[in-house]
Amino acid sequence: MIVTDFHIEYGAEVAQAVQAGRPVVALESTIVSHGLPRPDNLRVAREIEQTVRATGAVPATIGMVGGRLVVGLDDAQLTHLATADDVTKLSVRDLAVAAAARADGATTVAATSAVAVAAGLKVFATGGLGGVHREAFDESNDLITLARTPIVVVCAGVxxxxDVGATLERLETLGVTVVGYRTRRFPGFFITDAGFDLDWSVESPEDVAAIMAARRGQGVHHGGVLVANPLPTDEQLDPDLHDRTLADGLAKLESEGITGKAVTPFLLAHFHAATEGRSLAVNTRIILRNAELAGRIAVAAA
Incomplete structure (x- = not known):
């Protein structure tokens, strides 16, 4: 028998919110399964959802459980993806194959964006965007997906x-709108300022909602809007520590021959170990701040 029930499923809370026209914020699950160490990953995942709820919006963490693509994982499903050992990292290209294989999977920024739009969601919060890798022709699918996907993504830059500069060039080439949140400088995830200027900035969630309304009114095809939300300077990872840790991590990448989608998890784990957990604390602050801002944008746009 050929199985054909591969539609997107909604969690109960998200289904009710979508039907009622309430604000919803999409959240990725890769940060839960691959981005944070256990047991912090599950604790932080729950904190992210609670942060969104505190703004008046509904969180919709997206992931795959047993081949079922779910928008709005319940706590049991979230726990499963946080604790299981065979959770696959899913980009857009992997979604159909993983569903047919009845796999458990966590969605990347690209996959979460695509699924969120297919499910009717307009705002997505993540930590940092993927991009162009250093000294290699390797580019995250996040970039091309955002060029095709009309969603607002709140992040702490890439x-x-x-390679932050090359990533910004690619975003420009692909036509992805980038605005700084109360800044004209592009953030660098762990650090407040990655060293690059931005053409546009906004001062409030209502400003982002106005951009969303203008895009709808113009009727011109657009991809995503990237809202770059930097950490305050007193909350960033010490820049000198960051630079030393990054240099050491890049050297280990080369010596161990690590490439492709294994690069980011390896380097994040290296940062966690080398900074004695300080990078984890910064990473947590990043995603919680972005979730809060995304919730406020969703409420303003609703």
Whole structure:
């Protein structure tokens, strides 16, 4: 028998919110399964959802459980993805294959964005965006997906382990709108300022909601809007510590021959170990701040 029930499922809370026209914020699950160490990953995942709820919006963590693509994982499903050992990291290209294989999977920024839009969601909070890797022709699918996907993504820039300048050039080429939140400088995830200027900035969630309304009114095809939300300077990872840790991590990448989608998890784990957990604390602050801002944007736009 050929199984054909591969539609997107909604969690009960998200289904009610979508039907009622309430604000909803999409959340990725890769940060739960691959981005944070256990047991902190599950604790932080719950804190992220609670942060969104505190703004008046509904959190919709997206992931795959047994081949079922779910928008709005319940706590048992979230716990499963946080604790199981065979959770696959899913980009857009992997979604159909993983569903057919009845796999458990965690969605990346690209996959979460695509699924969120297919499910009718307009705002997504993450930590840092993928991008162009250093000294290699390797580019995250996040970039091309955002060029095709009309969603607002709140993030702390791109991960500083990447080539930030090249990533910004690619975002410009692909037509992805980038605005700084109360800044004209592009953030670098762990650090407040990655060293690059931005053309546009906004001062409030209502400003982002106005951009969303203008795009709808113009009727011109657009991809995503990237809202770059930097950490305050007193909450960033010490820049000198960051630079030393990154240099050591890049050297280990080369010596151990690590490439492709294994690069980011490896470097994040290296940062966690080398900074004695300080990078984890910064990472947690990043995603909680972004979740709070995304919730406020969703409420303003609702």
């Amino acid at each position: 991960k500083s382990i990447l």
